[in-house]
Amino acid sequence: MSxxxxxxxxxxxxxxxxxxxxxxxxxxxxxxxxxxxxxxQVAGLAVAGLLAALAAPLxxxxxxxxxxxxxxxxxxxxxPAVRLVFHLARRAQSNPLPVQDLLRGGAVIGVLERAAVAxxxxxxxxxxxAVVLAVKGLARYPELREARAGEQFIIGTFTSVLWAVGCWxxxxxxxx
Numbered sequence: 692m693s694x695x696x697x698x699x700x701x702x703x704x705x706x707x708x709x710x711x712x713x714x715x716x717x718x719x720x721x722x723x724x725x726x727x728x729x730x731x732q733v734a735g736l737a738v739a740g741l742l743a744a745l746a747a748p749l750x751x752x753x754x755x756x757x758x759x760x761x762x763x764x765x766x767x768x769x770x771p772a773v774r775l776v777f778h779l780a781r782r783a784q785s786n787p788l789p790v791q792d793l794l795r796g797g798a799v800i801g802v803l804e805r806a807a808v809a810x811x812x813x814x815x816x817x818x819x820x821a822v823v824l825a826v827k828g829l830a831r832y833p834e835l836r837e838a839r840a841g842e843q844f845i846i847g848t849f850t851s852v853l854w855a856v857g858c859w860x861x862x863x864x865x866x867x
Contacts, residue, residue, distance in 0.1 A: 699739035704764040728771035743864035761862035765809035769854035808855035
C-alpha cells in the first residue's frame with residue numbers, strides 16, 4: 692500500500708506539467724475547464740492521504756523517497772488548484788482584472804513558497820511557515836497597494852500554503 696501512496700504522490704507532482712503540456716498542444720487556454728485538473732489533483736492527494744493513514748510506517752530509505760516526492764508534489768502541484776480558486780474568485784467579481792496583470796512572478800514565487808513550507812514542516816520546524824509568509828508579505832508589500840492585488844495575494848497564498856500542508860500531512864502519515 693505504501694508503494695501505491697508513493698506512486699500517487701509522484702502522479703500528483705507530475706500532473707500539472709502533463710496537463711499544461713496537453714492543454715498547450717490542444718490550444719486550450721480558457722478557464723472554463725479549470726476545475727478538471729484541480730479536481731484530479733485534490734482527489735489524488737486525498738486518496739494518497741487516506742491510503743497513507745492506513746499504511747504501515749515506511750522505512751528510512753522509502754521514507755526519504757516519500758519526503759522528496761512530498762516536496763515535489765507540494766512545490767509543483769498546486770498550480771491547478773490555485774488557478775481554479777482564482778477562476779472562481781474572478782467569476783464572483785462584477786469587474787474582474789486579469790490575474791497576471793496584478794502580481795507578476797506569482798507562479799514562480801508560489802513554487803518556491805510551497806517548497807519552503809513543505810521542507811520546513813518536514814524538518815519539524817513549523818516556525819518556518821511564519822518566516823516564509825513574512826518574507827513573501829514584505830517582498831510583495833509595495834505591490835499590495837494596487838487595486839485587488841491584496842485579494843489576489845491572500846487567495847493565492849492561502850491556497851498555495853494549504854496545498855503544501857496537505858502534501859506534508861500525507862508524508863507525515865506515511866512516516867508515522
